Amino acid sequence: MAILEVENLSVSFKRYTRGFKQVKSNVISSLSVEVEEGEIMAIVGASGSGKSLLAQAILGILPRNAIVSGGIKYGGEVLTPPRQRALCGREIALVPQSVNSLDPLMRVGEQVRTSVKSGNAAAAQKEVFERYHLDANVEKMYPFQLSGGMARRVLISTAMVSGARVIIADEPTPGLDERSVAEALKHLREFADSRCAVLLITHDIESALKIADRIAVFYAGTTVEISPVENFRGNGEELWHPFSKALWRALPQNGFVPIPGSQPHPDDLPSGCLFAPRCGMASAECGEALPDMRKLRNGSVRCIHAT
Template structure:
């Protein structure tokens, strides 16, 4: 469904009145994402996770320099009029911050807006029920929602147009374990129903039960691409040294000194 080939992203910046330099933040990234799959992209702050998501969505700033290729269902998204290339491609974003919700509008109204923009019926009660939210949540303003409820409202808005691909940027940030599992299970359900999910997260442990594969970014480069099932035991099944080190350094694996 999604193909990223040799993707590099840099940013032009002025170092004087007329002189420009370019700073590279993502280098030589190659990966694929198939229908029915959840691909977790793991890495620390500044690793390039959100930058990858923004590139897929065409949300890079004007000073960005993109090289390589991004294609969705075989159609290139790079080159030419990037925003126009995304129209009708059935890609939706689950944003990182719940501040993307309008604080002055009730949750149900915002879900309805998203559905109408996508040319779909509002069907707010059905959309809430599908995400485990009570009908009364439609009448609540964002400030009245818990963190888990707000995340699910954002997910309902993203799913309003029945997208093929969901790009979820840190969708569980700040959530307690129960709400974190709820959101991740809903993303897994999207893939199970034939969609695909690009899950941007720093939380490897939480993502593993719901992901099929894990791409590990480090300092803007691919440091490992592993099957989620291979993160077990002492990490011997993992192909990359970086993945093994990351796995062995987790608290539940003993903070091993050689990690």
């Protein structure tokens, strides 16, 4: 059963351009994705593809000028703003992207303890620090005294002790060395295995591959492909969308081959398929309308040419 479902979500912003004119930019368009119980769904894509905004939309912390349509369901029920306020931080926890999210004036041990919703806070905090190789003296430190990697481990600890059922991890690993990455990922996996779910937002396909069950590939504010993790192998033959293939082949270990061009801007999206301008397979038909996600074998893809 899906714990968290996002259906046909669109998010746009009204933004001032020079002077007083406003333009509308579509940062997320008709996006659907869901996380099952016990599953890790990884969301990978370029920066600016709307990955972090998805997290903000689920948690109800989008900036005020955002215009949202479509639905988000948690446990089968629509996640309304009051429910968001009630559930976020309790049943849905965020591991934020920015290490600046720590309260600069509070000792980190205390920050972690305030997230514990039941049981012995001090014991839980000590245990989680031990798990993440944070020395006992770290709990007495202030955020500015931590290295980037340590701050990140504190953020992960905070979510882990909160007793949540869904963790949204927004880029939890950059700045961590390999051992700490492996640890952090392992704990996310254990968390998911205890009948919870993880939405792992990352640009790092490699770490996604290690622990995720399925991977959703984002491009210009929507999913272009959702596939089980085992499709990501070899030369990308089992991937269906041309952008997924390009992303896969650009990895340092898979050829390091870049494709030219860049992701379109949200206030200047192409009319049809968002990837068409950079796509080798693009035909006239691709420029007509944004293709729908359609089921293809064991996943789904948003490309009319995929077979």
